[in-house]
Amino acid sequence: MEIKIVKKVLEAHEKLADEIRDLLASRGVYAFNLIGAPGAGKTLLLESTFDAAAPELRPGVIEGDIATTADAERLKRFDVPVVQINTGPFGGDCHLAPNLIRAALDELPLDEVGAVFIENVGNLVCPAEFYVGENEKVVVISVAEGEDKPLKYPLAFQEAKAAVITKIDLLPHLDVGVDGLRENVAAVNPKLATFPLSAKTGEGVEAWVDYVKGKIAG
Amino acid sequence: MEIKIVKKVLEAHEKLADEIRDLLASRGVYAFNLIGAPGAGKTLLLESTFDAAAPELRPGVIEGDIATTADAERLKRFDVPVVQINTGPFGGDCHLAPNLIRAALDELPLDEVGAVFIENVGNLVCPAEFYVGENEKVVVISVAEGEDKPLKYPLAFQEAKAAVITKIDLLPHLDVGVDGLRENVAAVNPKLATFPLSAKTGEGVEAWVDYVKGKIAG
Numbered sequence: 001m002e003i004k005i006v007k008k009v010l011e012a013h014e015k016l017a018d019e020i021r022d023l024l025a026s027r028g029v030y031a032f033n034l035i036g037a038p039g040a041g042k043t044l045l046l047e048s049t050f051d052a053a054a055p056e057l058r059p060g061v062i063e064g065d066i067a068t069t070a071d072a073e074r075l076k077r078f079d080v081p082v083v084q085i086n087t088g089p090f091g092g093d094c095h096l097a098p099n100l101i102r103a104a105l106d107e108l109p110l111d112e113v114g115a116v117f118i119e120n121v122g123n124l125v126c127p128a129e130f131y132v133g134e135n136e137k138v139v140v141i142s143v144a145e146g147e148d149k150p151l152k153y154p155l156a157f158q159e160a161k162a163a164v165i166t167k168i169d170l171l172p173h174l175d176v177g178v179d180g181l182r183e184n185v186a187a188v189n190p191k192l193a194t195f196p197l198s199a200k201t202g203e204g205v206e207a208w209v210d211y212v213k214g215k216i217a218g
Numbered sequence: 219m220e221i222k223i224v225k226k227v228l229e230a231h232e233k234l235a236d237e238i239r240d241l242l243a244s245r246g247v248y249a250f251n252l253i254g255a256p257g258a259g260k261t262l263l264l265e266s267t268f269d270a271a272a273p274e275l276r277p278g279v280i281e282g283d284i285a286t287t288a289d290a291e292r293l294k295r296f297d298v299p300v301v302q303i304n305t306g307p308f309g310g311d312c313h314l315a316p317n318l319i320r321a322a323l324d325e326l327p328l329d330e331v332g333a334v335f336i337e338n339v340g341n342l343v344c345p346a347e348f349y350v351g352e353n354e355k356v357v358v359i360s361v362a363e364g365e366d367k368p369l370k371y372p373l374a375f376q377e378a379k380a381a382v383i384t385k386i387d388l389l390p391h392l393d394v395g396v397d398g399l400r401e402n403v404a405a406v407n408p409k410l411a412t413f414p415l416s417a418k419t420g421e422g423v424e425a426w427v428d429y430v431k432g433k434i435a436g
Contacts, residue, residue, distance in 0.1 A: 037255040038342045038371055039363025066343065068369050090373050094312065094343040122371065123343050124256050125284065125312040144362035144385065145257025151286050153256055153340065155308050167362065173391055 016098040020133025031116040036140030038122035041166035043071045048199040050078045052209045058114035062104045066092035083107045095127040128156035136161040147180040157188040169198040234316040238351025249334040254358030256340030259384035261289045266417040268296045270427045276332035280322045284310035301325045313345040346374035354379040365398040375406040387416040
């Protein structure tokens with residue numbers, strides 16, 4: 001018979017997110033918060049990013065999932081520290097909150113890390129609503145999801161600084177175009193940088209990795 | 219400076235969901251609650267279902283979206299009553315709640331309807347947690363999302379009676395198999411009926427439509 005006071009929880013979360021931002025800044029660590037639907041290709045994006053430039057980026061990873069450690073296990077082949085957060089398994093939280101991020105950061109060797117990649121729970125809706133101390137949100141969307149998603153799920157595209165458009169190798173088999181997707185992205189957030197790529201073929205990965213490098217260097 | 223009492227809201231929702239269930243039962247209407255990630259193919263599933271059997275099913279539709287009436291517009295070509303619910307546009311609710319369903323039902327001609335299809339907000343997480351008076355939840359997952367999704371988002375697969383596996387025409391271009399997906403579905407919920415299909419080629423649609431007909435007749 002629990003009665004929650006929602007406002008106090010939210011205030012505490014915002015305060016903690018600010019503390020996380022300050023902690024990361026003091027260590028010179030830049031944090032990306034990756035947001036996308038289940039199966040958008042967030043983990044594969046990390047894999048191709050690390051294949052291209054792990055030594056230079058010196059990444060640390062916080063994997064958010066309702067259940068399983070599958071994503072963290074996929075990253076084991078890299079010499080990269082990974083912390084897995086499970087919010088479930090059943091009826092688990094639909095997004096990562098600052099208290100979980102704060103606990104995960106204690107498990108990362110921040111002195112050896114240049115960038116923290118937070119892979120949020122697969123959900124294009126709720127994670128967009130929560131600031132967890134990141135420097136920027138990155139929205140990840142697969143071409144297989146269709147062109148209309150920026151219009152139908154606008155908040156994630158409004159809150160993000162970059163949009164990665166994944167699985168472009170599937171374009172010949174879909175009634176979807178990158179131009180159409182970009183138009184819909186621009187309708188919601190004209191400032192959003194877009195990176196169409198295929199982690200499978202490698203097309204477009206370099207431009208994305210250059211963007212990441214530029215953010216860390218800055 | 220709003221302080222919400224969560225428990226009372228949840229109790230009111232459950233009571234209202236029961237009333238919706240009773241209302242639908244009294245009119246002989248069967249309700250499906252479709253749950254899936256953005257771009258899983260929920261609207262296209264409705265289109266192919268209605269192409270196959272709209273006159274027999276006498277469907278009514280409640281379209282749930284954070285923003286836009288795009289999905290409702292796609293269904294205009296059918297002689298089918300459609301009510302669009304928008305929960306947003308920005309920071310909108312991540313799932314449909316019974317109060318929204320109750321209001322939408324007032325706009326549907328229930329005397330002419332055999333089955334109500336509720337297309338929930340595109341989100342594999344939150345809609346699974348809420349009973350809105352439906353007879354059954356149907357989880358919709360695209361093969362492009364990958365084989366591991368039942369394990370990573372178990373609640374939707376636990377709560378559903380049927381899983382529709384969409385976009386199987388893409389299988390030759392993906393490292394994904396229906397057998398692998400079915401194994402993972404069975405690991406979470408061995409009783410879940412699975413319907414692999416392609417709305418694009420029509421493969422598998424008949425088995426799904428037969429399932430729907432069987433539920434309505436029962």
